[in-house]
Amino acid sequence: MAVTTPVVKSSHRPLILTACMLSMFMAAVEVTIVATAMPTIIGDLGGFSLLGWVFAVYLLTQAITVPIYGRLADLYGCRKMFFIGTTLFLIGSVLCGFAPSLAWMIAFRALQGLGAGAITPIATTLIANVYGPQERAKAQGYLSSVWGVSAIVGPLMGAFIVSHFPWAVVFWVNVPIGLVAMAILLKYLPPDGERKQHKLDLAGTGYLTLSVAALLLALLQAEVLGYWALALIVLSVISEYLLIRQERKTPEPLFPLALWESKVIIAGNIGGLIIGATMMGISAFLPTYVQGVLGGTPLEAGTTLALMSIGWPLASMISSRLMQASSYRATAVLGGVLLLGGSVALLFLSPDSGLWMARLAAFSIGAGMGLSNTTFLVSVQNNAEPAIRGIATASTLFTRMLGSAIGTAVLGATLNLNLQYRLPQVNDPVQQLMEKTTRNAMESHHLAAMIESVAASLHWVFMVSAIISVLAVAAGLLIPAGDRPHTEPQQES
Incomplete structure (x- = not known):
C-alpha cells in the first residue's frame, strides 16, 4: 500500500515537534496532576469507594484505543486522527471540571482516555513522518523527555492549582495547551497524503477491545474482583484467540502481517x-x-x-x-x-x-x-x-x-x-x-x-x-x- 508522506519545510519541523511535545505533556501529566488533586475532589464530591476507578477507567480506555488509533492513522492519516483524538480529550477535560459527582467524573474520564489513546502514538508517528531516519532518534529523544518532565511538574502543578484555584482548573489547564498544539499543527503540518479507500477490521477491533479490557480489569481490580479476575483472564485469552483467527483471514488486518x-x-x-x-x-x-x-x-x-x-x-x-x-x-x-x-x-x-x-x-x-x-x-x-x-x-x-x-x-x-x-x-x-x-x-x-x-x-x-x-x-x-x-x-x- 503506497503512502504519500507530505513534505514539511525544515523551518516548520521544530514547530511541529513543539506541538507534539505539548500534546504529549498534556496526556502524560494528566495522571500525576489529578492524583495530587483527588483528596480535594473527594472532599467536595464524595464517593471515596469509587476513587480507584477515576484512574483505572482513564488508563483502560487509553490502552484499548492506542493500537486502534495507530491503525486508523495508517488508513486515514495521522493529521486527521490527531485532531479527532485531541478534541475528544479536551471535551472530556472540560466536562470533568463540571462533574457533579464522582460517578459522572468517571464517565468523563473515560471520554478523556478515549482521546488520550490517540495523542501519544500519533504524535510519536507524526515526528517519525516529519524527520528522516538520521534525525528521528534525536527528535524522539526530545519527545520521550516529556514523560520525565511531566512526572516532576505534574504533582507540583496539581498542588499549586488546588491551593489557589478551584479543583476544576486541574482539568481545564489542558484546554489552552491542547488548543495551542492543534493550532500549530493546523497551520504548519500539511494535509495527509492521498490514500486508497480502506475499511477498519471491525471484528478484529472488537476482539482486541474485549481482550484488553478483560485483562486490564483483571489486573487493575484483582483485589476487588477476587476469583472473578480469573474469569476475566479466561475471557481475555478466548478473545485473543478469536483475534488471531480473525487477523489471519481478513484482507486488511488490524495488525498487518x-x-x-x-x-x-x-x-x-x-x-x-x-x-x-x-x-x-x-x-x-x-x-x-x-x-x-x-x-x-x-x-x-x-x-x-x-x-x-x-x-x-x-x-x-x-x-x-x-x-x-x-x-x-x-x-x-x-x-x-x-x-x-x-x-x-x-x-x-x-x-x-x-x-x-x-x-x-x-x-x-x-x-x-x-x-x-x-x-x-x-x-x-x-x-x-x-x-x-x-x-x-x-x-x-x-x-x-x-x-x-x-x-x-x-x-x-x-x-x-x-x-x-x-x-x-x-x-x-x-x-x-x-x-x-x-x-x-x-x-x-x-x-x-x-x-x-x-x-x-x-x-x-x-x-x-x-x-x-x-x-x-x-x-x-x-x-x-x-x-x-x-x-x-x-x-x-
Whole structure:
C-alpha cells in the first residue's frame, strides 16, 4: 500500500515537534496532576469507594484505543486522527471540571482516555513522518523527555492549582495547551497524503477491545474482583484467540502481517512490555521503601523518585548519538544493563541504608529507561514501512502500557504474599509505617520487627524486578547486530 508522506519545510519541523511535545505533556501529566488533586475532589464530591476507578477507567480506555488509533492513522492519516483524538480529550477535560459527582467524573474520564489513546502514538508517528531516519532518534529523544518532565511538574502543578484555584482548573489547564498544539499543527503540518479507500477490521477491533479490557480489569481490580479476575483472564485469552483467527483471514488486518515478520519490530514490542513492567518496580515501590522502611518524609520519597525522571530525559537526549556511533542493539543493551544495575542496587537497600543508594538506583533505572525506550521506538519506526508506521509505533507504546499493568499486578502480588507470610496478624503494615502518628506510637521492638518484615517483603519485590530487568538486556540482543539510523534508507515517498 503506497503512502504519500507530505513534505514539511525544515523551518516548520521544530514547530511541529513543539506541538507534539505539548500534546504529549498534556496526556502524560494528566495522571500525576489529578492524583495530587483527588483528596480535594473527594472532599467536595464524595464517593471515596469509587476513587480507584477515576484512574483505572482513564488508563483502560487509553490502552484499548492506542493500537486502534495507530491503525486508523495508517488508513486515514495521522493529521486527521490527531485532531479527532485531541478534541475528544479536551471535551472530556472540560466536562470533568463540571462533574457533579464522582460517578459522572468517571464517565468523563473515560471520554478523556478515549482521546488520550490517540495523542501519544500519533504524535510519536507524526515526528517519525516529519524527520528522516538520521534525525528521528534525536527528535524522539526530545519527545520521550516529556514523560520525565511531566512526572516532576505534574504533582507540583496539581498542588499549586488546588491551593489557589478551584479543583476544576486541574482539568481545564489542558484546554489552552491542547488548543495551542492543534493550532500549530493546523497551520504548519500539511494535509495527509492521498490514500486508497480502506475499511477498519471491525471484528478484529472488537476482539482486541474485549481482550484488553478483560485483562486490564483483571489486573487493575484483582483485589476487588477476587476469583472473578480469573474469569476475566479466561475471557481475555478466548478473545485473543478469536483475534488471531480473525487477523489471519481478513484482507486488511488490524495488525498487518509485516509487524510479525520483522525481528526489529518484534524486539521493540517485547522490549516495551519489559520496560513497562520494570518501571513499576521503582515507581510504585521505591517511595514505599523510603517512607515505610527508611522513615523518610514524602518530600524525600518524591525527590528520590524524581531522579528517575531526571535520568530518563538525559539518557533519551544522548541516545541519538549512541545509536549512530554504535547500533540500535548496543544502545538498547546498554539501557538494559543500566536497568539491571539500578534494580540490583535496590537489593542492597536495608533499614540502615542512607538515601544515596536508593537515589543512585533511581537515576540508573531512569537512564536505562531513556536509552531502552527511545532505542526500541526509533528502531521500530525506521524499520516499518510508512504504510504501517502508525500501528507499528502504537504497538510498541501499547505493549509498554500493558507491561506496566502486568508489572503492577505481579509485583503487588509479590509484596502482598510476603506480607501475609511474615505479618499474618497485622492489618496493612505498610500503611501503619507510613503514617507518622501510628509509627511513633509503636513500641520500639514492635516497630523494629515490623520494619524488618516489610523490608524483607519489599526486597523480594526488587528481586522480581531485577529478574525482569535481565529480560530487558535479552530484548536488546534480539535486535539484529549492526543496524543503526544512518544505515537505513529514507522511506518517505
